[in-house]
Amino acid sequence: MIYILRRVAFYLAAFFVAVTLNFFIPRIMPGDPSARIIASFQGRLNDAQVEAIRASYGTTGSLWEQYIGYVGQVLRMDFGISTVQFPEPTSSLLFYGATWTLVLVGIAITLAFLIGTMMGIHAAWNRGGFFDSVFTPINVMLNAFTPAVVALLLFYAFSLQLQWFPLGRAHSTGLVPSWDPQFIGNVLYHATLPVLSILIVSFGGWHLGMRNVMINLLNEDFVILARAKGLSDRRIRYRYVARNAILPQITSLALSVGFLLGGALVTEQVFNYPGLGKFTVTAIESRDYSFIQAQLLLLTMSALVANLLSDIANVILDPRLRKG
Amino acid sequence: MADITHTPPLTLLDRLDEAAIASAAPSQAELMRELRIKGRPGWTSKLPPSLAAFVTNPKGMTGVIVLLGLILFALLGPVFSEYNPQRRAGKPHVAPGYEHVMGTTRMGKDVYTQLAYGGRMSLAVGFGAGLAAALIGLAVGISAGYFGGRIDDVLTFLVNVVLVLPGLPLIIVIASLVDSAGPLVIGIVLALTGWGWPARTIRTQTMSLRTREFILAAELMGEKKWRIILKEIFPNMLSFFMGGLVLGTIAAILAEAALSFIGLGDSNAVTWGTMLYWAQNNMALQVGAWWEIWPPAIAIMLTGAALVMINFAVDEITNPQLKASRKIGRIRRFLARRGRSADVF
């Protein structure tokens, strides 16, 4: 319990660092931030929009007062008014996009973790064999392929040429979001290619990670003892080796969430998928700073929550962390 | 406890019965021949051991050769081109041919010229950011691991913050505030967000090294701290530094491509990432101009693959257990030939 509390304290501190960065980065740029932002629109804003920007980059009061005000806004989840989709509040756009990104990244990360980890177990167990010699390098190389290319190729081949999959969107127009199987099936159909492109560039990391940790564990006395005991291969592999090797994998899984959420950007752009990444790209093009900043905070929060979940999982799986 | 009254020991002849003689092992030289192990090439004997291990590692050397090829292409490629990468050089979307080896873009720019100049930028950003991140990681990791105490607490906190904060979204915030994020800005930001992993690895390694006898001995002899770090610790961290450099470079090249691809980069700069950006914007695949998209795509993938190969080699050097698995097949066959089950583990 103390362990978890310590971790929570750390995540709060880390979140605070992100909020502070978010506050100071625009302000260390030369000039008045709101004036700069307003200027970049070259008079395409109406008065209400100008006011909204002024409010969210409140240049009234001392820096300290501004900072306190900003922190207050963040804690209320008030990220101001979107300058692009005026007068939508930024937070509602943000959460709409986040939902779809969560669908995409959630499915992709789960599949990548499971597939990569199972392949890693297999490769480590039969190391030096055919599977290990051929697929370990290939899978890891896929990991170093840029998501942009993989997504473009999948889009070109299966959406444009073969037309097996739709050209964009999260679900067919005209369908009302609900939990009925038809709608869920439609969502999965639309998510297939985006998920696949994230999957292709990410499962190799889990494969290599699991393989290397497993191979190192094979040298541990407790694994040698398990062998000496004449236990079945299956039992040694899962209960003695993989059971221990999974612990660092879970920590890496949490650390990769932030990275993958960022990576979804490119995929959503290619597949025209209405997630956070797609909105962020639009926000970048139209210099909607309140959205850009809010997405950083939201993604930071998601990454921290993922890390907290992994800590809890580790406490459940590792009795050594449970005492105290 | 020892019982003194017992039978006389066996004689040598009792021992070496026929079965025992028949099962005798081959000599070391014969064994090396059977397992196809070659002696260390003579020219590597002057190299430091970890470098010698690297240059005899087939995976690592393949990666190095491919990477050197790419670098050479980026450096010398422009020499063979009469075009300017940013200027119109011909008609739009000319297929590869004599005039344009890799065709032209929708804007009529020469793809070969762009690829070579873009390679300079992309590789410079990638290696620059990777190197800077690995250096920061090295400095932070060694300081935290060696000095311990307060310094370690503060640095470890920083490392953990850098690790949990999502890098790409942070880069987007910074890059979007700068009017046009050129390759230099992107490189600096990537370096500042990418040093978490190498710092963590090197801190752990330094901590385990810190308690070793030769470090303690140097301290007892009154050696200055910075000298111990430089002379005793740094050389042992080289391979971990190399690992950080390689992984950091992969991450930076991919991130640069991703950022440019979504239009955050300076779209006037020529990098492999912006080439992809324009290819996507120009619907190159849709109109069948595959030559606009394949060259930068393949270049990025080749770079990634080469770096992955190098990383495999670095892994095998820092972790000999990984390398041992390469010989497993030959050992299996050795045992099978002698009628022995091969439960090699």
Place this chain on the structure above:
Amino acid sequence: MYSDRVLMQVRNLTVDYVGDHSVARAVNGIDFDIREGEAFGLAGESGCGKSTVAFALARLTRLPGLVSGGEVRLNGEDVLKFDKARLKAYRWNEVSFVFQSAMNALNPVIPVSEQIMDVIETHQPDLGAEGARKRASELFDLVGIPSRRLDDYPHQFSGGMRQRICIAIALALQPRLIIMDEPTTALDVVVQRDIIEQIVELKGRLGFSVLFITHDLGLMIEFCDRIGVMYSGELVEVAPAEAILTNPRHPYTRALGNSFPPLIGPRLRMEGIPGTPPDLRSLPEGCRFAPRCPHAMDVCRSVAPELRAYPELRSEAACHLLN
């Protein structure tokens, strides 16, 4: 205390470590017997191959190690030729193992009960989970740990208790041979005593043989019936423990004895053995100890001596001096 019936015959056993560019011969064609009910010790400096022998006997050699030749016979069957099924029956039923570090020998993330019960359930499936658990708590009693702690995790026990648990696991199937590789090295002296006494007591009661490995020659002489002294992968002397102490034949045994303080009597000056063992990748001709041997003769540098029996001395030794 022990019979003359031989339990295990080790013949011409050779183990190599396969490197990238070389082969290191860690064990070079050694022969010895372990008799029923005896405690046989293997002594020698670190790196002499004694643990390598132990792992080979238990069929636990792992990469980059390779048992490249020889036989390990148990009742005439060659252990090294066992197929999968026979090997499974051999493991733990006939030979079990106690490691140096009990902390590392127990899986840190599963309860110790599971680590005792899994071996019982694997080899005696008809006992069922219920029976296996009953047997596990009997084993805990045997080594003096309250059976209510059966479901605790390894980190919840002290070092000595963990080693007792490892011994309990080793006894689970009542094997005929237990290999103990430095079983007490990681423990403090008082706990070390307790553990050794417990092993002696259990051995007397259950009648298993022990292959005992330690670098502590004093402890070994006290615990073992016979001792084999290894140098650079070869056995240089095999003799009753008492003879090793009072009448060592091989110069290396003598030097080794001098480098340890005696258990009883005045503390004498400890003499290290000058020099270092040879490089196992390229071994010298002749006797491997010759470069460090104070009595080396010309013949020692050209002809390797073989292990020969000297019944009148009640020992076997490999040294030209004795001829």
